[in-house]
Amino acid sequence: MAIDVSVVGAAGYAGVELVRRLLEHPEFNLVALTSDSDAGKLLSAVYPAFEGVSDLVFSAHDCAEVKASKAVFLAVPHKAAMAVVPRLLEAGVSVFDLSADYRLKDAAVYEQWYGVEHASPELLAQTAFGLPEITHAELDDAAGRLAEGVPALVACAGCYPTATSLAAYPAVSAGWAEGAVMVQAISGVTGAGRSASERTHFCHANENVEAYGVGTHRHTPEIEQILGLPGQVLFIPHLAPLARGLLSTVTMHLTSSAAANFNIDDAIAYYRSFYAGSPFVCVLDPGVQPQTASVAGSNRAHVGLAFDPRTRTLAATCAIDNLCKGAAAQAVQCANIVFGLPEDAGLDHMANPV
Amino acid sequence: MAIDVSVVGAAGYAGVELVRRLLEHPEFNLVALTSDSDAGKLLSAVYPAFEGVSDLVFSAHDCAEVKASKAVFLAVPHKAAMAVVPRLLEAGVSVFDLSADYRLKDAAVYEQWYGVEHASPELLAQTAFGLPEITHAELDDAAGRLAEGVPALVACAGCYPTATSLAAYPAVSAGWAEGAVMVQAISGVTGAGRSASERTHFCHANENVEAYGVGTHRHTPEIEQILGLPGQVLFIPHLAPLARGLLSTVTMHLTSSAAANFNIDDAIAYYRSFYAGSPFVCVLDPGVQPQTASVAGSNRAHVGLAFDPRTRTLAATCAIDNLCKGAAAQAVQCANIVFGLPEDAGLDHMANPV
């Protein structure tokens, strides 16, 4: 009674990470992995880590197995996603979309930041946002409807919004912060995707650190939506010379009442209680800061807190693997919830300890 | 009916990799992980990848659980290993030793290369050498004796000898090669161990490649012993700026008869038949060369072959993860065999595809 699933867009970095997670999954049965550019090739010919592990072959996007699946993990670029999602839902297939197309509740905001008209704004209201530690209720609703035969549409959170929100949401939602929130994040190069470009060239990225898209990155409105802070987030991403890993460091100015008797142990205790139900989020001890290497290859997130009384600022930091908790593994986590499986099924993989 | 095991020397890189593999193992039950320097500390405090995964604590080397184990994985330096192995065997504990102390069959060779007298040469004859794809029979013998109550002593192969032998053994044992064998290998920095030194400093190793121990590295006699080529191996290791991964490229001059009708497809077919029983070794297609990234974090080995008719030389290359197939995971593979478990129990972990 395995659940047949497909990965559409399986040859990209998030796609292939999905393939790997699904091959290891106890309940999902991977029936198709598609890539128009690599159709017909062995998975192991494109990604030799699968040599001896799997003899799967890439199919074309329109192969029959996709529509026959119970769920599709969709790892295609924004715009391409909304071109196929309605058809999949109509065919009764649940969709876990890793693109940005259904993340923003307001189509006008989508059009403003992505520069294209939304093709199916009517689906936005029924979309569950996939960041389980914060939107579990939306995913539970989708699970309930699926049980009644309504296929689910889950818009999985982006990598930066995931780390940023895990760091900031408990504080913001508790009303501790006031004013604009400053977010600076650092990502490894897998975040830039598989296509070879000047920026992903080893000799550009190696021994180099740079900011990009300062104030204009498309993850900005997604962060604002999650935190409920429209127009109040400045998001500054950076690229650093590592493959996997994303660290987001958020600074929040506290209200005078929140700051008055701020106690770091209490704050950490609050964060821990907030994440008590999550198998994946650890809030570190006072004075300890998260490291991306500690979560690379896993669906885990490490969160650290520090308070600066001089500037009345709470600094919250979160480390994730951008391809795992920031993309593929989180999509599987969402699917686990929607299909009523244990939330961590197939996701117990830890980072290399060194 | 889990099998209680301990890791002695668990805070080093090979030790902690053992801990992680054993925590994921379906049959072995980790009852103690010891480190004299880190005794009393949380595993996750020393290696934060275990945060939220395990709340184990390091014990001292002489804790009671070690002697109560069915097997000890011993990850201490050479010389330190032979100081404790006899006592463990006497206590009825099987030992999987990752040090060099019991690898060389001839105590005189050990003393010549390690510069110390062997403390228990009488154990060498009964030691099984742990490189299953080549010494499976020795491990099967140990399994048979263990079934009769005799604790096993397995000297797990070193990282360089493992990759080098997987590349060269089928050709050498088939009598294809003549004369000395040249071995050049490249290792990541985890191979140099956890202790901080000038050589392991990021600012030394980064953006740097260097040879070291040319002709004098202690893995030389071990390679010669496996290949049956005493005094006929020149081994040249190099350090490159990566953490995990080891590539050994071996050049073998072929006999005139072996060279006469050499056919690369036949050679690859022969290698594949040689490794047909191994769940971990893949021999790649003609023209494809192994990459260390394809096996990092896994117990897998990728082997590539190329023949140069101009110089009548066979070049055989093997990529492994030095901490996994080159140390910890291979030790678990040996233990699986000796305890009659499936050879790949707990070892199905693949490399990150990217």
Place this chain on the structure above:
Amino acid sequence: MAIDVSVVGAAGYAGVELVRRLLEHPEFNLVALTSDSDAGKLLSAVYPAFEGVSDLVFSAHDCAEVKASKAVFLAVPHKAAMAVVPRLLEAGVSVFDLSADYRLKDAAVYEQWYGVEHASPELLAQTAFGLPEITHAELDDAAGRLAEGVPALVACAGCYPTATSLAAYPAVSAGWAEGAVMVQAISGVTGAGRSASERTHFCHANENVEAYGVGTHRHTPEIEQILGLPGQVLFIPHLAPLARGLLSTVTMHLTSSAAANFNIDDAIAYYRSFYAGSPFVCVLDPGVQPQTASVAGSNRAHVGLAFDPRTRTLAATCAIDNLCKGAAAQAVQCANIVFGLPEDAGLDHMANPV
């Protein structure tokens, strides 16, 4: 008529970078490089890049040449510096101190952040702060006094304060900003110094990003002093896997009047006019962000600006080489000014273009 100079503490990373700059300098004549731990060793034996370039030998700290120098570049830890500075000044030797000991004008602030009593607070008033683009007048004063025979004491700016101030000072000093300033910076591992430790181990730093010293880093009061914002800076440094390079990204909330008609081209023009006299600082075009690789190995600084009207925040970013503009080369720049040489003498070295 060369000027005899020495480097005390020449075996550390900043020290050896000083040695290299001074060997290439047209006017300074390096008469001694000292290191108590490496005394008697060839420079090229410790740093093989000097092989074939220089046959200099490390001396002990108390060698005669030091006191006979016109100037000493002092690259020893804080506390060690203030133990020798008064004696050098008394001997008529000018001192360019790379430690923190004379950077803070207020001894009480020093004691608060460094946890030790200041040994010669009476020298603080006469110390010139060495960040020429901002404190040129202090250095010119020191030059004037030196011309009258008074040896100079220059406290060269720290690496993080240099990049941060070059990014923020023009805006802050023009009164554009209000409230606390958030500083997030990313440094390469050379910033952690030459001593081997868990944090500088390749296998820790590689493929890893982490924050550290959040709100407690000792460069905080130095940044506040330069910007004239006591208690108004939250400084969060990060470590990334590169050797040389430091990027500081500063977010400043603008006053309503500064924000009202903010124009990025005007802001960049203002910054350019501010740095018009500097041979080393480039303010990049709108939309272009600095990269650390573009300045690595050079005394150059690249500054980028972006304005986010939504949060009324100016983001200013500066990339430097932490060992060059952040330490050794900037010290030479200061010495050039104090000794009346062209400010860029010996400092025309550019970064590798790739």
Place this chain on the structure above:
Amino acid sequence: MAIDVSVVGAAGYAGVELVRRLLEHPEFNLVALTSDSDAGKLLSAVYPAFEGVSDLVFSAHDCAEVKASKAVFLAVPHKAAMAVVPRLLEAGVSVFDLSADYRLKDAAVYEQWYGVEHASPELLAQTAFGLPEITHAELDDAAGRLAEGVPALVACAGCYPTATSLAAYPAVSAGWAEGAVMVQAISGVTGAGRSASERTHFCHANENVEAYGVGTHRHTPEIEQILGLPGQVLFIPHLAPLARGLLSTVTMHLTSSAAANFNIDDAIAYYRSFYAGSPFVCVLDPGVQPQTASVAGSNRAHVGLAFDPRTRTLAATCAIDNLCKGAAAQAVQCANIVFGLPEDAGLDHMANPV
């Protein structure tokens, strides 16, 4: 009375390194840098390390300045080079060609390895091979002819042949070696050039080591030609995760007479005498091995020797920067010789010490 020179193909990695060296050169005056794809762009827009250093602009390949130059440094791909060299020579312009087109003395060998017919085989006889430490006489001849008005054609040695020959030539030319020579080399990713591809993607090259072109790399016949060992070299290049740097490790089986009384100190002394006239080659002390980081960014080469009496093999290792001594800086060194300038003019740049 500066010498006007141009760089054709200036936007590639070797090309831009030439630009940088020539901008720093005391005698050569860079009048044009060409790139058809980047024509009209600022040099600093493509390579921001030139920001504030140079306001040069890329020209098209056919700009007038090229033909008006005394010399052209040609950094275009093989085949493209031989399409323009004859015209340049006819116009009286000396050519320093970094491509492979004129390296092989025998057009048939060129055609065999490069798969194209040679367009101007008649020029091969008059071409000087540019590896000054070994072919100084050819360059001196070219200088003599240039003095008589005959423009020079210098085929600068490839990166792998340079390092390999500096390691092996003294031994081979002295008759120490017999039989085939095994060459294993490791290169940084700049060796693969500026164009973005799967292999140069950061996420492929990072944390990865692989062999490629085993026995089939086009530098094989070039190495054989220099060493005078046709059909007797097996060359195995590897790619490692660094940007600049190339290490070649050559193993040579010694004749019985050479091996009989082999003494490493004498061998090193012989190598040192061989390279006594070169400002750039250092032969290291016994037991010391070269590191690529020690020469990165410089025109220097470090050579190390070790003898293994067990296998009667001499291992010679050489580290260079593939873009400098392996390409651009060596081309300038050749031009210095041909134009009668000091051999190291403009080339005194050393590697970063750390």
